[in-house]
Amino acid sequence: MHNFDFHNPVRVLFGQGQIATLSTLVPEGARVLMLYGGGSIRANGVYDEVKTALAGHTVLEFGGIEPNPTYETLMRAIELVRAERVDFLLAVGGGSVIDGTKFIAAGALLDGDPWSIFEQRAANIHAALPFGAVLTLPATGSEMNSAAVVTRKATLEKRAFASRHVFPRFAVLDPTKTYSLPARQVGNGVVDAFVHVMEQYLTTPVDAKVQDRFAEGLLLTLVEDGPKALSEPENYDVRANLMWTATLALNGLIGVGVPQDWATHMIGHELTALYGLDHAQTLAVVLPAMLRVRREAKRAKLLQYAARVWNLTDGDEDARIDAAIERTEAFFESVGVPTRLSGYGLGKENVEPVLAALEAHRLTKLGEDRGVTLEVSRKVLELAV
Amino acid sequence: MHNFDFHNPVRVLFGQGQIATLSTLVPEGARVLMLYGGGSIRANGVYDEVKTALAGHTVLEFGGIEPNPTYETLMRAIELVRAERVDFLLAVGGGSVIDGTKFIAAGALLDGDPWSIFEQRAANIHAALPFGAVLTLPATGSEMNSAAVVTRKATLEKRAFASRHVFPRFAVLDPTKTYSLPARQVGNGVVDAFVHVMEQYLTTPVDAKVQDRFAEGLLLTLVEDGPKALSEPENYDVRANLMWTATLALNGLIGVGVPQDWATHMIGHELTALYGLDHAQTLAVVLPAMLRVRREAKRAKLLQYAARVWNLTDGDEDARIDAAIERTEAFFESVGVPTRLSGYGLGKENVEPVLAALEAHRLTKLGEDRGVTLEVSRKVLELAV
Numbered sequence: 001m002h003n004f005d006f007h008n009p010v011r012v013l014f015g016q017g018q019i020a021t022l023s024t025l026v027p028e029g030a031r032v033l034m035l036y037g038g039g040s041i042r043a044n045g046v047y048d049e050v051k052t053a054l055a056g057h058t059v060l061e062f063g064g065i066e067p068n069p070t071y072e073t074l075m076r077a078i079e080l081v082r083a084e085r086v087d088f089l090l091a092v093g094g095g096s097v098i099d100g101t102k103f104i105a106a107g108a109l110l111d112g113d114p115w116s117i118f119e120q121r122a123a124n125i126h127a128a129l130p131f132g133a134v135l136t137l138p139a140t141g142s143e144m145n146s147a148a149v150v151t152r153k154a155t156l157e158k159r160a161f162a163s164r165h166v167f168p169r170f171a172v173l174d175p176t177k178t179y180s181l182p183a184r185q186v187g188n189g190v191v192d193a194f195v196h197v198m199e200q201y202l203t204t205p206v207d208a209k210v211q212d213r214f215a216e217g218l219l220l221t222l223v224e225d226g227p228k229a230l231s232e233p234e235n236y237d238v239r240a241n242l243m244w245t246a247t248l249a250l251n252g253l254i255g256v257g258v259p260q261d262w263a264t265h266m267i268g269h270e271l272t273a274l275y276g277l278d279h280a281q282t283l284a285v286v287l288p289a290m291l292r293v294r295r296e297a298k299r300a301k302l303l304q305y306a307a308r309v310w311n312l313t314d315g316d317e318d319a320r321i322d323a324a325i326e327r328t329e330a331f332f333e334s335v336g337v338p339t340r341l342s343g344y345g346l347g348k349e350n351v352e353p354v355l356a357a358l359e360a361h362r363l364t365k366l367g368e369d370r371g372v373t374l375e376v377s378r379k380v381l382e383l384a385v
Numbered sequence: 386m387h388n389f390d391f392h393n394p395v396r397v398l399f400g401q402g403q404i405a406t407l408s409t410l411v412p413e414g415a416r417v418l419m420l421y422g423g424g425s426i427r428a429n430g431v432y433d434e435v436k437t438a439l440a441g442h443t444v445l446e447f448g449g450i451e452p453n454p455t456y457e458t459l460m461r462a463i464e465l466v467r468a469e470r471v472d473f474l475l476a477v478g479g480g481s482v483i484d485g486t487k488f489i490a491a492g493a494l495l496d497g498d499p500w501s502i503f504e505q506r507a508a509n510i511h512a513a514l515p516f517g518a519v520l521t522l523p524a525t526g527s528e529m530n531s532a533a534v535v536t537r538k539a540t541l542e543k544r545a546f547a548s549r550h551v552f553p554r555f556a557v558l559d560p561t562k563t564y565s566l567p568a569r570q571v572g573n574g575v576v577d578a579f580v581h582v583m584e585q586y587l588t589t590p591v592d593a594k595v596q597d598r599f600a601e602g603l604l605l606t607l608v609e610d611g612p613k614a615l616s617e618p619e620n621y622d623v624r625a626n627l628m629w630t631a632t633l634a635l636n637g638l639i640g641v642g643v644p645q646d647w648a649t650h651m652i653g654h655e656l657t658a659l660y661g662l663d664h665a666q667t668l669a670v671v672l673p674a675m676l677r678v679r680r681e682a683k684r685a686k687l688l689q690y691a692a693r694v695w696n697l698t699d700g701d702e703d704a705r706i707d708a709a710i711e712r713t714e715a716f717f718e719s720v721g722v723p724t725r726l727s728g729y730g731l732g733k734e735n736v737e738p739v740l741a742a743l744e745a746h747r748l749t750k751l752g753e754d755r756g757v758t759l760e761v762s763r764k765v766l767e768l769a770v
Contacts, residue, residue, distance in 0.1 A: 004399045009392075012389075013390055208622075210602060213603075213606065245594075253638075257399065
C-alpha cells in the first residue's frame with residue numbers, strides 16, 4: 001500500500017425527507033444563491049421542498065447550468081454572486097450543477113479571470129465561498145469530493161480542477177428524488193459510478209486489501225441494483241443503494257494508497273468535447289476496449305475482478321479475462337448504454353480527431369503506469385468503433 | 386436502509402515516515418501537551434520521532450495514561466492543561482491514550498466536574514481543545530471517531546461518551562510503528578476491530594448493500610491478515626492492512642443507515658470493570674455466545690455472514706450458522722485470544738456479579754432490537770463459561 005493523506009469533511013444527510021434539514025444546515029442570515037440546471041427540479045418537487053426549507057432565508061436563484069457546465073454560463077453566475085454580495089451557494093441538481101458551483105465558489109473570490117484556476121492547477125485558490133449540495137442524480141460523486149470539470153464552449157476544452165477549498169459543507173441525498181429521472185440518466189449514472197470505481201481499482205495490485213474489497217463491494221452493488229433501478233424505478237432500497245454507491249465511488253476513500261488509472265476518463269472527455277456524447281456514454285465505449293488493449297499490464301487485477309465481481313474462477317486465465325470484459329460490456333448495455341462508437345453514429349473517421357485533441361492537450365502518457373501513449377489510445381479507439 | 390447523518394472530518398496521514406508531517410500538522414505557535422501511556426513509545430522510537438518533528442514547537446508532556454484510562458489520571462492532566470495554558474493536545478499511543486485525550490480536550494473547557502459529561506450524555510460539551518493523534522496500536526478506531534470510554538477507578542464504572550467536538554484534527558498512522566507490539570496486543574487489536582464490525586453488521590438486514598459489503602471486506606481482511614501479523618510481524622502490507630481496517634471498523638462509515646447491536650460491548654465492559662480482562666478478551670468471550678443465544682433474531686445475517694465471510698453455502702441452514710460461529714471462535718483463538726471465561730480463570734460464580742452490574746447500570750434491554758434482557762445476558766454468560 002502506498003502512503004496517503006485522506007481528508008473528507010463533507011457532511012452527508014441521507015434519506016427520504018432530508019431536504020427539510022436545509023433550514024438548519026444553511027447558515028442563518030446568509031444571502032443564498034440557489035443554483036440549478038434545466039428545470040427538472042420544478043417537475044419533481046425538489047424546487048418547492050428546497051424553497052420551503054429555506055423560507056427563513058434570503059434566496060436568490062440562478063438556473064440554466066447545463067450538462068458539462070460551461071465557463072461562459074458560470075461566469076454569469078459569478079457576476080451575480082459579486083453584484084448581489086451572495087455569501088452561501090446551494091447547488092441543487094446533479095454533478096454538473098455541483099461542479100459548476102465549485103467553480104463559482106472559488107472563482108468569485110479570485111482576482112482576474114477564473115479560468116486561471118485551470119492554468120495554475122488550482123494553486124491560486126486560497127479560499128472559496130461556502131456551499132452545500134442537494135443531489136438529484138446519483139452519478140458523479142461530486143457531492144462528496146473536491147473536484148470539478150468545466151467546459152469552455154468557445155474552445156471546446158473540458159478541464160478539471162481540485163482544491164480542498166471546494167468540498168461541499170454538506171450534501172443532502174434523498175433517494176426518492178431520483179424516482180422520476182429519465183432512464184437514460186439512470187443508466188448513465190450507473191455506468192459513471194462503475195467506471196469511477198474501475199479507474200481506482202483495475203490497475204496493478206499493491207496488496208491494499210480494504211480498498212480492493214470496498215471497490216468490489218461498490219461494483220457488486222451496481223451490478224445487483226443498477227438494472228433494478230430501471231425495472232423498479234420506485235424501489236426505495238434500490239435507489240438508496242445506488243445513490244450511496246455513486247457517492248462512495250468517488251469520495252476519495254477507495255482511491256487512497258493505490259495506483260489510479262483515469263485514462264478512460266481522459267479519452268472520454270475528448271469524445272464529449274468533440275462529438276457531444278454524454279460523459280457516461282464515452283466511458284462505456286472506452287473502458288472495455290481499454291481493458292482489452294491493456295490486458296497484460298492489468299492482468300493480475302483483471303483476474304481478481306473476474307473472480308470477485310463476476311464469479312469467474314474456472315478455466316484458462318485468458319478466457320476468464322475475456323469473459324469478465326464481456327460481462328462488463330453486457331452490464332453497461334443492460335442499463336441502456338451502448339458500448340461501441342457505432343452505437344452513437346461514430347466510425348473510424350472519428351478516431352483521428354480524438355488523438356489530435358489528446359496530443360494538443362498533452363495527454364500522451366496516461367494510465368497508472370503512464371503506458372497509455374497515443375499509439376495505445378489509437379488501438380483503444382479503433383477497437384471501440 | 387435507514388436515514389442517516391454522516392460526518393467524519395478527521396484527516397488521516399497514513400504510511401511509513403508520516404510522523405514527520407507533525408511539524409506542519411500541529412499549529413505553529415501552539416502550546417502542545419503530548420500525552421502517552423506506559424512508555425512503550427520510548428522503546429519503539431515513536432517518542433523520538435515525535436519530538437524531532439515538533440522541534441519548533443513548545444511541547445509539554447503527560448505520560449502514564451493507563452489501559453482503560455481512568456478519570457483520576459485524566460483529571461491530573463486537565464489540571465496541567467489549565468495550569469500551563471496548553472492549547473493543543475497530541476495523543477501518542479493506542480485507543481486508551483486517544484480516548485483519554487478526548488476526555489481531557491472536552492473536560493478542560495468545562496466548568497465544574499468533567500464527570501458530568503457522562504451524566505449529561507455529552508450535552509454539556511460545547512467546545513473542546515483541538516487535538517491530534519499518533520496511533521501506535523491498531524484496535525479501537527478512536528483515532529478517526531468522536532467517541533471515548535473512561536473508567537472511574539473509585540467506583541469501577543466504565544462509561545462512554547461521544548461528541549462532534551472531539552474528532553481528532555488529524556491522525557497519523559505509521560504501520561512500521563506497530564512491528565514491536567507484543568503479540569497479546571496485536572491479537573487483541575484484531576479481535577477488537579472484528580467485533581466492532583460485527584456489532585454494526587450482524588444484526589437484521591435492511592438491504593444496505595454497500596454497508597454490508599464494506600463490513601464483509603473488513604472482516605475478510607482481518608481473517609486473512611490478522612494471523613499473519615503474528616507470524617510475520619514485520620510484513621509492511623499486513624500491518625498496513627490491519628491498521629487501516631481497524632480505523633475503518635469504527636469511523637462511522639459502515640454503521641450508517643443500519644441497525645447496530647453493541648450488547649457484546651456492554652457486557653464486556655462489565656467484565657473488564659469487575660475482573661480486569663482486556664477489552665478484546667471480553668469481546669472474544671461474549672460474541673460467540675451472544676450469536677448462539679441470539680441466532681433466531683440474527684438468522685438472516687448469520688447466514689449471509691456464513692456465506693460471504695466463511696464461504697459456507699452448502700447444507701442445512703443451522704449447520705452453516707453453527708459452523709460460522711465455530712470459525713469465528715477458532716479465528717479469535719488463532720490470534721491468541723481465548724473465547725471462554727474459563728480461559729481467564731473465571732467460572733459460573735462470576736456470572737451473577739456481571740448481571741448485577743448490568744442491572745445497576747440499567748443495561749437491561751440491549752441489542753439492535755432491545756432483545757438482550759438480563760435473562761438473555763445470563764444465558765450468554767453461562768454459555769460463555
